[in-house]
Amino acid sequence: MGKHSTEYKLFEKYINKTLTEDELSQLRLFFQQEEDKADWLLKTYFESDIEAFSDLHHRAETVENRAWQVIQARMNKVATVRKTAVHSWIPKFAAAAAVLLVLSLTTYFVNRSGAERSIASKAYSNDVLPGTSRATLVTGNGTVLQLNGAKEEIVVDGSAIRYKDGALVEDHQSNQNITLSTPMGGQYRVVLSDGTKVWLNAASSLSYPTNFSAKERIVALSGEAYFEVSHDASHPFIVRSAGQEIKVLGTSFNVNAYKDEPKTATTLIEGSVQLKPAGNLNPLQLHPGEQATLDLNGLATREVDAALFAAWKDGEFRFKATPLLEALRQISRWYDLDINYAGIPNDIQIHASINRNNQLSTVLHALEKITDLKFNVKGRSLKLMP
Structure with missing residues (x-):
């Protein structure tokens, strides 16, 4: 059995949450009947991901069912037989296996059957539709424009604001600060005058000039946004949000700065950014796959699966x-x-x-x-x- 086996590929699909119902049943049967091979698969996949182990172990501690008891008994047996060969991954691997078996009994994957979705809908007295592309634009003179949700994106250039298909939103003769805002249940995209692309999540706002005429390109964020910054070494791009300032030259990153969240989280997808908390003279350098969190206790960093924190835009x-x-x-x-x-x-x-x-x-x-x-x-x- 190797990394190209059917079971290994199914497990990768499990991690990425793309299994079909039939594949889920096949994988569950494999873990129930092929214990040794399942041990190898989980060890191979997880032993290098210490953070994932920790998270899964915490979740597994709440599991009180037979699957967890069976896994514990099996791993205790392994530890007794091979005391000198037992590595630090074993208890964490056991936790991962327990969680896998427990969650494999659920069907929360995207490809759920229509019949199951119908049953889910009937369990509630009413249903709520998901959010859509909705936003308002407040211009420099205070005019409030309701944007066309079907257009999904606006583009700012030197003399006008247009939808991505070229349709006019507003003319402007001089540089002005404008604010793009999304309501609860809304999201929108904007391409700034320098070519920077911004995805704005629900209940968020982004303030920016119609033209970046200064040495620095400065925007202000409340809520959450994903940025793909156009590279310009002579004009650093700066995002101000919730007690911090992020300085970049050209990169992709996500900022979560909602007021109802206990921390402001900045997650770097690619490139490099400098993060500077208010009142702190020493900026922090972030590298791809790192996240900085800012709260009342100060600034902290950790390595993360950065794609998780940008999945909302997709x-x-x-x-x-x-x-x-x-x-x-x-x-x-x-x-x-x-x-x-x-x-x-x-x-x-x-x-x-x-x-x-x-x-x-x-x-x-x-x-x-x-x-x-x-x-x-x-x-x-x-x-x-x-």
């Missing part, structure tokens, strides 16, 4: 050991929900990939199968059922 909720409350905040912004967090456990972490184009019932059905919780929706209000 139409996905991607959760990897994500606290349930954090996942619900993301869901509330996209579906324009008022969530009552009373009674919702703050120690549950989830692993899932869910298409953001699904209706709310499909997303909640997935969360219920993962967490064993039940939610109640009335209008746009969500709460935990007793």
Whole structure:
């Protein structure tokens, strides 16, 4: 058995949350019947990912079912027989295996059957449609323009603001600051005058000039955005948000600076950025695959799967050991929900990939199968059922 085996490829699809129902059943059967091969597969895949082990182990500690007990017994047996050969990955691997078997019993993948989606929809008294491309533009003179959602993107040039198809939004004769804002349940894209592309997530705003005439290209962000910055070494691009300043020359990164999040998170996809907290004279250099978080305790960095934090722009909720409350905040912004967090456990972490184009019932059905919780929706209000 090798990395090109059918089972290994299925497991990679499992990690990427692209399995079909039939493939999920095939993989589950493999883990149930081929214990030695399953041990090798998980060790090979996970032993280099210490952070993933830690996250999975934390989740596995909450699992009280036979699958976890069987895995524990098997790994204890392995440790007894091969005491001198046991490596530090074994307990973490056991946790990963436990979580795999538990989550394999769920069907939260994108390719769920129409029948299952229908059952999910009937479980709620009403359903909520996902967010769409919606935004407003506030011009320098205070004029508020409602943008065409079907156009999805605006382009700023020297004399006008246009949709990507060339249709005119507004003429402007002089440089001015404008603000693009998305509501709850909305998102939009903008190409700035220097060619920089910005994806703006729900409940966010971006302020920028119609022309970058100064030595520095400065924008201000509230909420969340993904940036692909046009390279210009002589004119650094600066993003100001929630107590920090990010300075780049040309790169791709995501900034999450919502006021209701406990931390401001800057995740670098490619290139290099300098991050400078307010009042701090020493900037921090980020490298691809690193994330900087800023809160009341200061600035911290860690290595992450950067693609997880940019998946929203490609139409996905991607959760990897994500606290349930954090996942619900993301869901509330996209579906324009008022969530009552009373009674919702703050120690549950989830692993899932869910298409953001699904209706709310499909997303909640997935969360219920993962967490064993039940939610109640009335209008746009969500709460935990007793």
